[in-house]
Amino acid sequence: MITLDYLKQSCSHRIVWLLEALGLDYELKIYDRLEGTGFAPEELKAQHPLGKAPVLQDGDLVLAEGNAIIQHLLDRYDTENRFTPAHKTDAYSNYVYWLAISASMFSANLLALVSKKGDLGDFAQYTDAQVGLYFNHVEQSLEGKTWIVGEQLTGADFSLSFPLQWGLNYVNKADYPNIVRYLEQIETHPAYLKANEKTAGGLDLSRF
């Protein structure tokens, strides 16, 4: 039995997309953000020692962290390698590369959010450059490719969707036509549309 703790307007959304793409049965527990602060509610925080969404329970396993949940679900349930490149290929190495980049983009976005809220002094120049650095890299890497690794939709696309959707708040969208095309492709993927239905709405990240 799989259960997913889902926080609205968060990186939880890409996990529902993957669960739908894999055609799995799961129970979804949807949590609203607190009015005002936008923080996660206490009931959600109680689900995991880190208090962060999403949380996936699969039998005795309790996992947080998008990349961990994505790799766990593919390891267990992607038995036909629909979303996982074959081992010992460059595609596999690029798949784990883009998973890692996704985590670093998340961190870059968080720095940008923090930078907006305070005064970072000498560090602001470094911080403010990070989101654009990653966006430029993704933009160039998408040139001539359907998905981030190549022709195959992989776990890396599920992972990367969220930091790109969020990061658009900090860049000029017009500078990134490949990323805009890529996100349109993601947001109209049949399993993504199902995820929108299941969660009663898509993502609205405008407040971050």
Added chain:
Amino acid sequence: MITLDYLKQSCSHRIVWLLEALGLDYELKIYDRLEGTGFAPEELKAQHPLGKAPVLQDGDLVLAEGNAIIQHLLDRYDTENRFTPAHKTDAYSNYVYWLAISASMFSANLLALVSKKGDLGDFAQYTDAQVGLYFNHVEQSLEGKTWIVGEQLTGADFSLSFPLQWGLNYVNKADYPNIVRYLEQIETHPAYLKANEKTAGGLDLSRF
């Protein structure tokens, strides 16, 4: 042919540890940080579009990001699964979980560093709590275990070593006896000692 671009006093060190543990042949290019700022030199930045260390070249593949490099090296060269739990086991899922936690701890440390350099206003409370949150989770998870997944030294330990070594700057060491024991175990591992030799010195993260 494997080449590693190694920046002194950085997360590059754990990759040398893994290369030594796997017994691989590789060429090491060591870069000093710039005096004053401590930033990476331009020659290193030129090795990868993100300009970040470490960078691993393996044939035609060029990879940045510690977790990507670790997963690539294990996928290709850990043929006897010495450092990789078997697929479809809870140990495998916990291995990818701790890889992901390691990336998030890196991000938490970066927030702590930024917070030290500037004034984050209302956000400081959130930011300052993050490192301790992860340290508490690792501390509890190490209780009664040799390595972070269990009895087997895995890629997750290689990954986690650096954010813990760095994060000690932001916590009270005495609160974390399991982590202190775990880092001693890491820093006296035969392949880690070889990494120190190869790089002409261990890590000194005191300036961060």
